[in-house]
Amino acid sequence: MDSLQRFQNVTVIGAGVIGASWVALFLANGLQVVVQDPRAGVDAEVRGYVDRAADALRAVGLSPDSIASGHERLSFEPDLARAVANADLVQENGPERIDFKRDLWQRVAAAAPKHALLLSSSSAMPASAQARDMDAPERMLIGHPFNPPHIIPLVEVVPGAKTSPEAVQDAVAFYTALGKTPQVVRKEIGGFVANRLQAAIFRECVSLVAQGVVTVGELDSIVTHSVGLRWAVGGPFASFYLGGGDDGMRGFVRQFGPGMEARWRSMEAPVAFDEATSKTLFAQSDAAFGGHTRAALEAERDARQIAILQVLAVLDAQRS
């Protein structure tokens, strides 16, 4: 049976920015969505987000009919037990507090159908920690998207110690059927992979700005005109594999390994958001980005992001 048929009824717990984006994506794939979020006005907020996401969802290739009919398949149920009573799949986006998550999953496991796949969008709390007190931890795991999930392809699928292999397979099949690019992470580690890479590069970004080598705006321009473009088409390993010439990674490590290790040692000084560093970052960020509204910056970012995804999809289609 097709993954989207098996997981036709989805409950989204917590409908902030990430949750609302998941809702838009699920609806555009024809699924029935129940939103559980006790905040007043959440229904208008989510429906507004779904409307604003429609152009992007069409642009990334989802069915215009499913997008147009999305609201008919969307409902809201503030009571958690009732919200998950008929769920084939739960995508959780609640507060990043471990006590909240543990209590939540106990209650979800008690109220949801036994076959329900239980996924957390958490970027910070591994499944093993979240599932500690629940029944049926074998159906619970991380499905961590990259913001916003209705546009960016990656979903990190991270099983906990008690997650079953079948649940991992189901999560991968489900996200793939949605048009996402799931990647199973083999060990639980704080920040998983994408956020650890962001932290690693940001540490050096902050260090370079704090040292006065470049400003915030200059650093971003360097990235978007060099490494960012490169990493949109090939990762760091592919880039350095080609940089190693005919000997690939062996050639790279032989030729550039010692210099890279020396550079790593030059990055060992502590970096922190101390008062002086924060003051510099805030002033330069205001100078670089403060002239535009957040909505305008996001719209610009998403338009460029979608244009890139579309052109890469065309090339993929030509290749296959």
Added chain:
Amino acid sequence: MDSLQRFQNVTVIGAGVIGASWVALFLANGLQVVVQDPRAGVDAEVRGYVDRAADALRAVGLSPDSIASGHERLSFEPDLARAVANADLVQENGPERIDFKRDLWQRVAAAAPKHALLLSSSSAMPASAQARDMDAPERMLIGHPFNPPHIIPLVEVVPGAKTSPEAVQDAVAFYTALGKTPQVVRKEIGGFVANRLQAAIFRECVSLVAQGVVTVGELDSIVTHSVGLRWAVGGPFASFYLGGGDDGMRGFVRQFGPGMEARWRSMEAPVAFDEATSKTLFAQSDAAFGGHTRAALEAERDARQIAILQVLAVLDAQRS
């Protein structure tokens, strides 16, 4: 006077991969190019590279006429003094050995016209170190491209202690006139900015693979489907500024700063290309990339890179 008219006669010293790519770019911009490289067969090698670069140069918007007539403006002169005797500008791509560079610039300064702008593509040797023994160090500075220079926009312009402000302005104007995106780096630091950022992220990439969290191929897929796409349209600071909500960078540091600092501390263990790590990297790189020739991988990379640059250029044109 237009920058390209002022720097009509360019000498490229060293015509390996980077040098040949500069040659193709300079010719496509209508410049006269002398190549100085004593290797046997360098003329056929460079002319072959120029031919292969033609499609990419047309795709990034350079004049088809200038591209077609490039070979007529290209010559080879193995003698250094003769090669630079008529140069308005020198772009050096020699071996990354400081003694070689110091000797070279002494000889170039003695043989080139006094007005010649002297640029090194070096990624490793700051201008202050290279220019130590030469006359006229005020005209010498770094113009470090990101490979391949005829495709990737960034050029890091890094003056040395004795470089004049006019030389910095001239370098920025020259690279801008070529269609590049030069960025002045305010302090000399090993690896400048782009390569330091690559080193910072690669340290965590190697660490994650060495720990078995993901494989080489999985890590690259995570990057190209998330942070790479993002950084092609907005740098790390813009991304986190938006991640901070309505409070921008202040909101980001308040909400995510402590977690990010904790993650930085978790990255403090040494990372090195030791025997076990190298073995893992080599085997997994072979598995991920070894099924294709280097030429095929590069062609695929460049096609996708150019497609992204083209679509972003269309959006830029619509905005302005």
